[in-house]
Amino acid sequence: MKYAFLFFLVTSLHADEARHRIIGLSEPAREQDLRTQTQTIPGVDLVSLNFATTEATFRYELSALFPAINPKKPPNETDITQKLDSLLKAASRGTFTLKPRATLPEDKLHKIDIQVGLLDCKGCRYGAYIAIAKLDGVEHTTVNEAGLLTAWIDPAKTKREALIEALKKGRLELVTP
């Protein structure tokens, strides 16, 4: 059911291209990480990347993804998404994963700013980011060196307090105004 749902979210631009949202783009510097790590996946190219929307378009060779295709049962979109996700995770040691594209228009999302302690370390920024990026209802997140964590959320699914709770659980120290 999960991947049946995904199937409708994946927009097929071309028979050999797929567009997805990416979890793991915590900061602009991570764009290069994604490009570098995608290059290590045989038969898959990163065609375009929009950091603002975290959407990426991948071009792939089906035969590279599935070396032994059964002609009677060729892989469907779900299979392809699942395979791309798996390859990307492996190439990035799990720091990039695919996510269904947003269904809520940008102007309907709520922007939440949370100030955590100084995050001058790339690992810590990613740690803070990942603490909330995978929460249901968090559509897009960024973090900067000053420790400002910005999240765009679906207000129907989550709220600021849930984000704060997740950050505290991740042992991040919040700066009280």
Place this chain on the structure above:
Amino acid sequence: MMKPLALTLLACGLNATEPKAFFDTHCIDCHDADTHKGNLDLAAFKQDLGDAENFAKWVMIHDRIESGEMPPKKKARPSAAEMKSVIAELGAALVKAEKIDAEGRTGLRRLTRVEYENTLRDLFDLPGIALQAGLPSDGSAHGFDTNSDALDISHVNMAKYIEAADKTLDMAIATRPEAPPVEKVRLSLAGNYEPDIQIMSGDAMLLRDKQLDPDVPPAGKYAHVNQGAHESLGLFEKGSSVGVFKHEDETWNAYFRKFVALYPGRYHVKASYWGIWWDKGKILPARGVEAARLSVVQFNDNGRGGQHPSYVVGYYDAPSLESKVHELDVWLNTKEGFGYNSASLAHVVLYRVGTWGQVDRTMGFTGPCVVSDWLEVEGPLHDVWPPRGHRALFGNTPLTEFKGARPPVRKPLKQEVIGTNNRAPQEKGLWTVQPEQPLVEADRLLASFLPKAFRRQVTEDIRQQYVTRVDERLKAGDCFESAMRWAYRAALCSPHFLYHIEPMGHLDEHALAARLSYFLWNSAPNETLKCDHTTVERMLKDPKSQRFIENFLAQWLKLSAIAANDPDKKLYPEFSPYLQDSMVSETRAYFRELIENDLDASYLVQSDFAMLNEKLAVHYGIPGVSGPKMRRVKLPKDCPRGGFLTQASILKITANGTTTSPVVRGAYVMARLLGKPPEPPPPNVPAVEPDVQGATTIRELLDKHRADSSCASCHAQIDPPGFALESFDVIGGQRERYRSLNEKGDPAPRGSIDPKIGISFKLGPQVDASGQISDSQQFSGIADFKTLLAADKHQLLKNLAQQLLIYATGRPVAFSDRAALNDILNRTEKQGGGIRTLIHEIVLSPLFQTR
């Protein structure tokens, strides 16, 4: 009532006329049944000299008269002629009595644990195989474990010998046609679980090109969060250097886990270290040369957790701001890897910069830091294949693929330690030695192997017994390797291997070579060694002679007991493992120096130089020594150090970690350095318990103890050396006042104690290190005392000779050996009295060359 002493003397085998007159005139007044001073009743000796206890008493009487101690000086003195006559008479009777048991005085003795391990290491060229720990402990007799009285054997020993033989054969027998692939890896401390935790909390930091790693700056006001996130991004795996602010402790050890040996063998290792002074984000020149410790770690099970058994490979320079690369060869057993420690940092909790409330963690900290750039490991390195251990068993017969029904047993090669990068390759086929004529080959191989293992020529009868066993196994269906293994295991568990087989009387060339080899190399001879000066010189120059130095000192000076207690952390907070290892290194290096320079016996107690590294030099208050390397240092004038007596190792061994006792230290000096072990304390006399609060000095307590006349005479001899050593505390630091935990004490100055170490102890009463050995020999402190001891070089040399003889021959020096011992001493002293000369003369002496 006087008893008929003459009858007693006659029963002892003495020509009673002269001794009777002597004893009646000079002794019996104080040592009759009524008075029996010193608990000695001369008239009560009923037994003959065949009784060991009685014999020992007569030896004591002989020695007291000979030394002039008896009759006492306040009594009428016998004439010199009288003395000479009675000593000669008594001595002759004692020699005569002892000769009864004089054939083969060295009992049949097995190899000690250390000898066993070294023998197998050399026999199979497996220089690091660890076998000792699996064997039961050896006992000790006359101060050494080489004595047959200490070397019993039981079914437990036998079971362990079988295990050890199997372990050795497993390691020695090649199981592949080619050498394992040589792997060369460069390891960072970062990327390993334990160091990564410290980076996260701020007790360590990443550096690149001598600057802060921009991706992972040191922890500041906020600690790093989410270690997994850092690891996933690969931030710890970029080959960064790791600056460590923290000494290892009970909760934390730094391991290089990415490489753990699969194949036992020699590995070439390079390690790069440097030091800095860290000041809240600034990298400044270090306070001096810091020290990094490299250790080999034996990982248990799958390697999880800390506190795995390890041994120190060495301490290495970490110069200020400049990386220094150290190269060495190390033997690794399977599942062994490397550990690191910032050794020169204080061994205190306070260094937990980020963990225990240090403001702004690393960025708020000022102090020293030792940096590990990388560790490069290359190996296993084999210059021949199959390796020499395999060749010792199977010669040059090539390995071929086994296709038979009953293959040799192989333990699958598997990397068991979690988190490593080096994995076991897929082994192709099963390879073993398969000669065309197994029995002929077995006979040839055993003919070569058995004499080396048994350290002597082996008769055909004995060899045939082993060949027969091989034949039986082959007929039972075993392959050649399994059948031979069966014979080899039997050989390694046989008395021929486990025991020193020595003929009665003068040793034959093989027994002599073995005795010499076990003396100076602690192992079997690799050839028939000759007992001559050239051979002894060659053996002493060989690196294997370090085994002699380590094993002899471990027992003679009880250096093996260096870690028997941990000094009280409140009283001696500056104590650290690095200091303890330095203590041991000093004593070994000093003894090596005495031998190499053939220095005389006075150097055992007094010297104008010491062997020091920076850690010890600071401990001793001697300036100008930098870095962890031991070197010869000329001592400043009036420095109390020099000689074994004032080495920190000896002072620690003779203390209990909290207090010092002149009795314990005095007894140690008498027994170990002067060769005059005190009598054991009489029964039912309570020990003198030191006042740990420091209100009463040990001297005051002993004064009360000596008020008891039954204690006074012995303590008059035992206590003075201990009093002289009262100038030194339980870790060998010099002191003028006792340390105390009594709140009423005076505040203690920091002295050379690291500023990061908190001081809670106080200063108690003054130390009084004065005393007197005799009416004419008084001393005001350790310097005077050492001068008094050093003046009697002959006694020091005599004791060392006795200790070396006991160690080398496996038996005590008997009364009837004294003439031969004196001959050794005379010959040595005529050549200047040097300690290397003494070793030569011992080897050439009949005492050494006779069983």
